[in-house]
Amino acid sequence: MSRDIDVLVLGGAGVDTIVYVPELPLPYADSYMIDSGIRARAGQTGDFVALGLSALGLRTHHLDLLGDDPEGELVRALHREKDIPLTAIPQPAGTKRAVNLVSPDGRRLSLYDSSRGHPDDRLPEATVRALAEASRHAHVSITQPCAHALPVLREAGVSISTDLHNWDGVNPYHESFAYAADVVFLSTTALSDPERTMRRIVDRGRAEVVVAMAGAEGAYLLADDELTRVPALTPPSPVVDSNGAGDAFAAAFLFGWLTREAPQRCARYGAVAGAHACTVPATVADAIGRDELLARVAAAEAGTTAR
Known part of the structure; x- marks a missing residue:
């Protein structure tokens, strides 16, 4: 069977409205003046994973529900611009939207519009099957x-x-996702004991690798029954926004995993890509490329700085 797609990305297409606020949490006030502007741009979790994978040279295809609305056109335009094939299933409720409040230190608070969907929404089984049969992952x-x-x-x-x-x-x-996947990513934000949750994912599911991302504190990697700490890397330029850092980590990790690198090296790829993402404003759709990723990983392993 021909597998012409390296990675099929399902879901996570949408539009974020980015608001840079003076601090988080934002104190109550009648109004705030936002000098940097309030901007809507395409790019939610699936869009950014697809963008990261494609920038690393992986043949990527994105599948999701999209509305016939201005937000849906922003998503379609992003995929055209980045040359990422997109199969958009009509969504009468409209394209997913969110508002992201971003503080000066790059932290984010997301407000998701949960009205843009219904419990009985489905991706057509025949479409999913045809794309999956043409995909490696x-x-x-x-x-x-x-x-x-x-x-x-x-x-x-x-x-x-x-x-x-x-x-x-x-x-x-979350359990159906956690226990069906071979590689599981999650955040430590809401976990009192990350290792316990990670091991439960492995014990109850089929995961070979679990990665718990901890932001500026790095990440935890569970592979081959061994838990290791993945240190965070210093970003190559000032941190401006943490939007998309986790998606960038996941994309780079999968790049390594699909090229049969060891989990520890995959995690280093993820750390480098995540650090890069923190230097990119949320209003810009950009991802680290393969050459830069490999150069920065090599520099990190050698204890030097890539230029």
């Missing part, structure tokens, strides 16, 4: 309705990854 966003596609992906014989984001280890919504 599938990265599944936890957005509705991607959980329903997991059995079809497994039947098609592709490996699966997912990002649980700020899962608390308890919410049952």
Whole structure:
């Protein structure tokens, strides 16, 4: 069977409105003047993973529900600009939207519009199956309705990854994703004991690797039953925004994983890409390229600075 797609990305397409605020949490006031502007741009988790994978030279295809609305056109335009194939299934409720408040130190507070979808929404099984059978790997966003596609992906014989984001280890919504994926990413934000949650994912599911990202404190890597700490790397320029850092980490990790690198090296790829993403304003859709990634990883391993 021909596998012409390296990674099929499911879900996570949408538009964010970016607002740079003076601080977080934002104190109550009647109004604030936002001198930097308030901007809507295409790019939610699936878009940014697809962008990161494509920038690293992986043949990437994105599948999701999109509305016939201005926000949907922004998403389509981003994929055209970046030459990332997109299969958009009509979504009568409209394209997913969010508002991201970003503080001067790059921290983010996201407000998600949960009205843009319905519990009975589905990605067409025939479409999922056809794309999966042409793919080596599938990265599944936890957005509705991607959980329903997991059995079809497994039947098609592709490996699966997912990002649980700020899962608390308890919410049952995330479990179908956590236990169906071969590679699982999540944040430590809501976890009191990251190792316990990571090991439960492995014990109850099929994950070969679990990565818990801890922002500026680095990440935890569970592979071959061994938990190791992945140090954060100093960004190559000032931190301006943490939007998309986790997506960049996941994309670079998968680049290494799909090229059969050891998990520890995959994690270094992720750390470099995540640090790079923190230097890119959220209003800009940009991702680290393969040559720069490899150069920065080599420099980090040698204890020098890539230029």
